Amino acid sequence: MTERPDPATSPEAGSAPEVQATAEVLAGLVSAAADGDEFAWAELVRRYTPLVLSVIRSHRLNRTDAADVHQTVWLRLVEHLGRVREPAALATWLATTTRRECYRLVRVGRRTQPFDPLDDVEASIGALLPPDLTAPDENLLRAERRQALRDGFGQLPARCRELLSLLVADPPTSYREIAERLGMPIGSIGPSQARCLRKLRNSPALAAFVGASSDAEGSGGDRDGAVAAGR
Amino acid sequence: MGQWPPADDDALLRELGEALRDPGPPPEEFLAAGYAAFSWRTVDAELALAELTFDSACDPEPAGMTRSAGSARALAFHAGPVVVAIEVTGTGIVGQISPARSGRVLVRTPRGPYEEVPVDAVGFFSLGPPPSGPVQLHARTSDYAVATSWVSLR
Known part of the structure; x- marks a missing residue:
């Protein structure tokens, strides 16, 4: 066999x-x-x-x-x-x-196509994962947050998605390689990362989440204000 | 629980990486295809399973194997002493069952029967180009009846 x-x-x-x-x-x-x-x-x-x-x-x-x-x-x-x-x-x-x-x-060799990080970020960093056997409640909260992150990520400009997917790749991509692939100076990777993450926090998918969770913690005003100001 | 999403960029980046590696719930059509596979459990329960034992697309060539053309893809299925050997080219499938017996060969897809042809007295048969996606061959003779493992032929 x-x-x-x-x-x-x-x-x-x-x-x-x-x-x-x-x-x-x-x-x-x-x-x-x-x-x-x-x-x-x-x-x-x-x-x-x-x-x-x-x-x-x-x-x-x-x-x-x-x-x-x-x-x-x-x-x-x-x-x-x-x-x-x-x-x-x-x-x-x-x-x-x-x-x-x-x-x-x-x-x-039929119908296969080269992978494009812009179209297919999930596939590019997908990995062999064992079945998930953690507690259901914890799973649910984590699943919601992860879905929100994926949704927010999907709402980012293509350039940000490309940069962030390289930054979170496993194994990690070196700054030199990122600079080469994106045609940007190494020195601007850090500031671009910060800018893209700010956009991610302020994306509609995560902004809704921030409002809901901060209300529950009683500190909603500050966070909501910060989110609104960041837009 | 702490503030979420995390204010710290490194923590947010780490969570984003985890989120992107976790693809979320499987698409419904994939689950549906998995559920539907079960309907094949009893359909051909009387047929012996001929398991895929060789595929030139991904297995090393056994010594002494003869093939009609270098471009053909060769596959072999075994069920005890019964062998179903086929060659797939752009123009169709030629195959042979052994022990050589006349009979019928049927190509099935998960949606149902696709093509059925006679097998001659020395066990040869020929079929048109296979459909895309997994298929299964049924070979029935007076002496034996086998169903091959599901496999994509193109």
Whole structure:
């Protein structure tokens, strides 16, 4: 069999205690789905689609190829359900299968396009992330804030988005490389960063958030005033 | 909880990086495609699964393998003693099943049947160009019936 999981490159290598705590639940879902339980299958799809997508993003496929890989991976899991009983093995199997299918499409070379940091910032810095298993409340607040940051980022001028995406890239981009890629003097990167972050704080997506959270903390007037003045 | 967004530029930049690396909830159409895959669980339960064992697009060429043309993409699927071997070019697919038997080969997409052709007495068959996206071949003979793994052929 060519689809053997590779533990060394598994996203769960050195798995956290939370992963083990949910192992039983996942084993239950997998065996229920293998027995034909549609709800268990839907739950597996909801839990692991982010993992599959994170692997796809790291290969920088276009949306059509991404959709094809994603569909192929879930069709393959349907074929393999009866053989995947251990949840840790499931995550590894999904990541490995996704990686192989991405590689296949890249090699077949159809419809792939060069990546453009202006269009596709998410893809440019996407990384292989394990499934998120933190507490739901904390998740919700963090998810809201992250969505607000992404929305605010999307409202920035292209030049700011380009600069900030280079500044937050992992691994980090050097100032020299940023200066070269953006055709700007190294000395102006710092001031440009400060200006772009100010615009981000003042973007409609974050301004709404600032108003709501500062009211709750009883210091709304100052912040709102500062935000308004900054525009 | 502290002030948010953070007044400190480094902290804001760090949170922005985390936000951009976290792509948010998956698009609904991706989830829908995942849910829909389950409907294939029982459709062809009587067919043995022929697993993809070789794809010239991404696997090293096995020694002694013969191919008709350098530009063709070759794939092989195995289900026990049954082998489905195909070559994909711009003009279509040619393939052979072994042990050699006459029968039928069907190309399926996740939306349904796409093309069906006869298999001759020595196991050869030929198909038109495949659709884009994952497909699966069904090969049925008097002696065996197999379904290949899903794979994108172009």
